[in-house]
Amino acid sequence: MANKLKLTKKDRISVWFRSFFLQGSWNYERMQNGGWTYALIPAIKKLYKSKEDRAAALKRHLEFFNTHPYVASPVIGVTLALEEDRANGLPIDDVTIQGVKVGMMGPLAGVGDPVFWFTVRPILGALAGSLAMAGNILGPIIFFLAWNIIRMGFMWYTQEFGYKAGSRITDDVSGNLLQDVTKGASILGMFILGSLVNRWVTVIFTPVVSTVKLAKGAFIVWDKLPAGAEGIKQALLQQGSGLSLTSDKVTTLQNNLDSLIPGIAGLGLTLLCMWLLKKKVSPITIIFGLFAVGIVFHLIGLM
């Protein structure tokens, strides 16, 4: 063959950029097919010149496709390699191409969802969220930059990897590296989730369990303090040396729970939500339910 068709780096960058819009025409029939075709169009233009060939290529890629939007990149890479071979006359039929796409999208989605949606985004989101709640503008900036650098880098390198590896990548999916990444991500994810449940789920019970009169000398006697600034100073000093502000020691239900371990009520609530979700209760129902519980418990003075 005199003129071997080859996708240049420029073509591949163009495909990479277009793959950002993979989910744009997401639909209930064939899911990401429109975006997939849209991403591959620069390659189709380059590889096929006749109208018939282009129509066939478009039709071939408008078949069903759905995976995590970022791990679609290695699949795109492999498909580019296959299409290139096909355009150069190798016997690669539609079934092979569709087979590779479908074969890869399942396992890869299994990697993409836990790694991106359930580890990287919650961690970055929690970091950014806690900064932002404190009024720190760095929160959103860090989130935006970190996320997009990770995302674009991942998509480019895996697409290139797929392109170079050609059809061999399907064997790599079951390989050890991906397994390690998935497991490492879920370990980190669970660890961080444990911390987040403790820090950010707020359940505070207000009922008073007991009120104990404190012994004389264990609390600040406000009447006996000197007047003016000297009195304030005395009070602060006394409080600093461990005297109580009131003559009663009030123990709320919350204090009791916290002495087991702080955050245990939040943990219980999280476990309850997990159980409800497993019972196929919709998250939206739970959210509304919790708001209702919040209002009711607030009214009866439990929270």
Place this chain on the structure above:
Amino acid sequence: MDINIVQMLLVVIVAFLAGMEGILDQFQFHQPVIACTLIGLVTGNLVPCLILGGTLQMIALGWANIGAAVAPDAALASVASAIILVLGGQGTAGVGSAIAIAVPLAVAGLLLTIICRTIATAFVHFMDAAAKQGDIRKVEMWHIIAICMQGVRIAIPAALILAVGARPIRTVLEAMPIWLTGGLAIGGGMVVAVGYAMVINMMATKEVWPFFAIGFVLATISQITLIGLGTIGVCVALIYLKLTKQGGSGNGGSSNTGDPLGDIIDTY
């Protein structure tokens, strides 16, 4: 607070971006911490919107589009609640009630998303027709129209809220009794658990539960920041992976489950 026409235009543009991202999930303009901050930026209410975004982000941590399932819509929730916060003119004090509004909005947005995804089914049939002709440009066009439809999905509600104006929204907000806002704030502290529960249900296996417990206990030490906890988490994961490998090779590599404890149990 009243905002001028340029600011309104900018708000609608931000809403459009957020709507597009709600489906694309790439640049993350639809994430509350970004979307609310942008709205705050263009309307000159940066700090309250920033705080609203951070708080909503905490609630929305586990919202993700998995497979064909649609998550509660962070885009509409963030954009609309931020606009309401700005129009309400209560500043930081209005964050609590804005969050309470955000959750029903997320559900409304979810319904809109489902409608858009159904309409997009028609669009891919137009693509099919164009493909038969080999008409590349038309295929591209329908894809871009579909993306724009998702942007409009958020831009129109945003424009509607702007059109209604500040006064009705403020009246509604001020009419809310204290027991309701107090209760909603308490509920808001709890709904975060739902997002975490969704994520945990996806990831939890017997093997990784202990790491959840370690994280939970370490978080009670309030001096350790989230970055600190993240560092510990990464180290624990690396050490565990390394140790499992060594355990695996010591096992003679009889099976490749990557779970040495399981292997030992199996051999008994």
